Amino acid sequence: MSILTSPSPTNLNPIPPTVAGVPGITTTTPPAGAERKGLTKKEIAADHPTWCPGCGDFSVLALYFKLIEKRRMVHEQITTVAGIGCSSRFPYFVQAHGVHFIHGRALPFASGISLSRPDLHVFVFGGDGDAFSIGGNHFTHTARKNIKMTYCVMDNWVYGLTKKQTSPTSPLGFKSKTDQWGAVDHPINPMKQAIAAGATFVARTTHTNPNHVLQMMEAAMDHDGFSFIECLSECVEFYEGAFDASNPRKGGVFTEVPKDHDVTDEGAAYKLAGNPFPGNFGIFYKNSAKATKNAKEAEIVKSHQAKVAGLKDWQILQKNFDRMK
């Protein structure tokens, strides 16, 4: 059993020696019945983050460590993927297998891992430019295909790495170096985008509420499918105070998703996503009935392998060659 199918922390046993659905992966057998300790923060922390002091991304990183610690995950079970942007530096700060890929394409890269390695949980971190501008197409299709992974977008409403240009989530009127007179293009609503694209887990949180961030990360990880979190993460350098209205410490309000909201109701979720800023926080939408692409592909593999049961790979190929004589 892999973490894909065993969300409960007590089930987080070591990976089995042969990985279901992954032919021929060699690994050593862990001692039988050994319940391993999860990683500690000390073990999982790598480089000191290069983010500016006060950046919201610190909080997301700290909570990712907490998630790994709390859920007693080990190095063999996770991989962390990112594209390009301030927040996409994330994998360097995590002492575990991870990849820093190119701008906007973290999702297809992560899909490659997810679809060929069901024994791993793939976490993807990135920013709003990576997710909704250059990577917009991939966001739509990864959600639609429901490829198993957790995607946390640290949304700061601005391009930070390139120093203050308009982002796809910058609100109208935001003055940036590329919109000196204020942004003129309507921003994307990430929640609406995710729901419309067919994501099966859609949640919203903010870096100023650490407990809530952790709660959302846990729920997202436990979801069998494409789980998406929009996490507001303030850029203190280029968009200070952007999210004050959602932060009670700055005189704002943190409003959770209403208790009576039905997370399986797509229409209600879409409506909720339309609430004006600061909007709501929590799980907007969750659909556990839609099969993942991972499961569908595994099913295809299973039915095809049944037809060639007992044959070695070269013998399967030989059958094709015999037909071409």
Place this chain on the structure above:
Amino acid sequence: MSDTTTAAVAAPSGGAAKILKINEAVIRIAGNSQDGIQAIGGFLARLAGRSEQEVMTFMTIPSTISGGPSIFQVRIGSGEVLSAGDEADMLLCFYQHSYEDHIKSLKLGGIVLYDADHVQPKPEWEENYRHVGVNISSLTVEAIGGTGRDKGKNIYAMGLLAKIFDLNIPKITKLIEERFGGKDQSIVANALTCFNAGYSHSLENLLKTYQFFEPEKKDRTQVVMNGNEALAYGLIAAGVRFGAGYPITPWTDIMELLRRELPKYGGTFIQTEDEIAAISMALGGSYAGRVAVTGSSGPGISLKTEALGWASMAEMPIVIVDVQRGGPSTGMPTNVEQSDLNIACFGGHGDSPRVVLAPTGVEDCFYTAIEAVNIARKYSTPVIILTDQGIATRIEAFPEPNLEKICQDISPDLTPVPEHKPYDLSKPDGITRHLAPGTKILNGIYPIPTGLEHDEYGHPTGSPKLHSQMTAKRRNKLRQLAWDIPKLKTYGPNEGQILLVGWGSSQGPIKEAVDRARGIGEAVSGLSLKYINPLPNGLEQIFKGFNHIFVVELNDEGIYGYGQLAAVLRARYCDPRIRAINKSDGLTWKVKEILDRTRTLAGNLGGAQS
């Protein structure tokens, strides 16, 4: 048909059909794309394979959505077949336009077998070509019971060909049964009826039957397939189990085949939202532990180049197939061109070394795929397979590979390691090794493959020294690969007047051009390059043996007068004797074209003929 057949169309002396022995025949079938002419060609090719003959086909398909003129040319020989043939011995044409458009592809004195229901022969051509008219359409309808539809006329025509070329009937019958079997029994029955009707049709006015000389006995059974199939099956044999792609002609066949076949092996192939996602997903698959594949044609390769740069920088193995077509832009999607050499070798930002291999024929597609996977793994590098529409769609017969021996397992090994530094600069070979995620590293220090310039663990660096060292590391491993490449040999003597250098799919026509030139005493040899980047060592030694080096390529001569490989060779060897023979008509080389251009160029250079 070869020399022994020159008497084939001479006026018959008697009334009885004669049997004439031939070495080879080139048959061009012209019709519309929905007439099933590819099926006839396919049957003939497969039959040749089963008869231990050599075969090569050539086809054109319109890039329209449905219909349009289409041809299929098949060259069958008892000896070596190196190209699809310049001129046809027989033209089988179904329509007036097929007749008029293709009569010029026929040898003088060749046979026109036409559907008399649709073709009106022209008197001026009847003098130069032997015309044989058969009411193919109506006789087909009659044979299968008068439904008024001529579906099956291709099979009827094949019956005629079987008669004319005295083909092996039990073998053809078996092929028809295999092809149409499994469906409704009446379909097989109808097909056989059409075939037999064609076969038993009286061809009194032809008066001759041709019979192929017995081919040399081959050690191994032959398999018959096209280049795209050979490449895809090669990838499977190499152990590739994951890939991603986006449909584009002529690459699409490969992804369709992998999608269909990989699940049997526990793998899968994913159709992505775009070309960029395809290479990104394949790179994710490679990172996950097993070399993955992506591919495309023309414009799709352009879209992949940013991620290719990442693969160079992160030193991530991946195989990228480029089935070249006429470009730039949408260009000529169903035509052949060798104009992606530059993008394959140099396409990308920054110094981004990669390996480029160009298979030289259908059989070579199979073995090149395996080699590409192994080079990608051994050198931890992206490898581009530069094939083209010509090889992709042509059918050849080749000795069946020993699959039990060849098939390899490249599953990742997740056994824990004490420590791991992927970009280790102290390693003597300088080659990066990646560990698949899921591997425990006992010292607790984990690597990050990255597109940023990095230190030995993959963490970002701005160090001028490290950028120089890492750039050198990425380049040096390919220099090392150049020493691993098998030494090149010329086709023909290693000294002479002219060396014809080609790459990839032009190998066959160049060899045939060399054979013909040498046959009349010209000191011409050939050299075929399969390893395009890095180039094999020792080329300059080979060049020394010749007065002229002509690089024959299916691409434009460019602003400075040299094709894409010629420009690379000139830059590499600073040898002014390297000159270019190019064309960009979207068609494969004819042997005659190569010879004419060679003689003209040599003549202009001051009488290079020996």
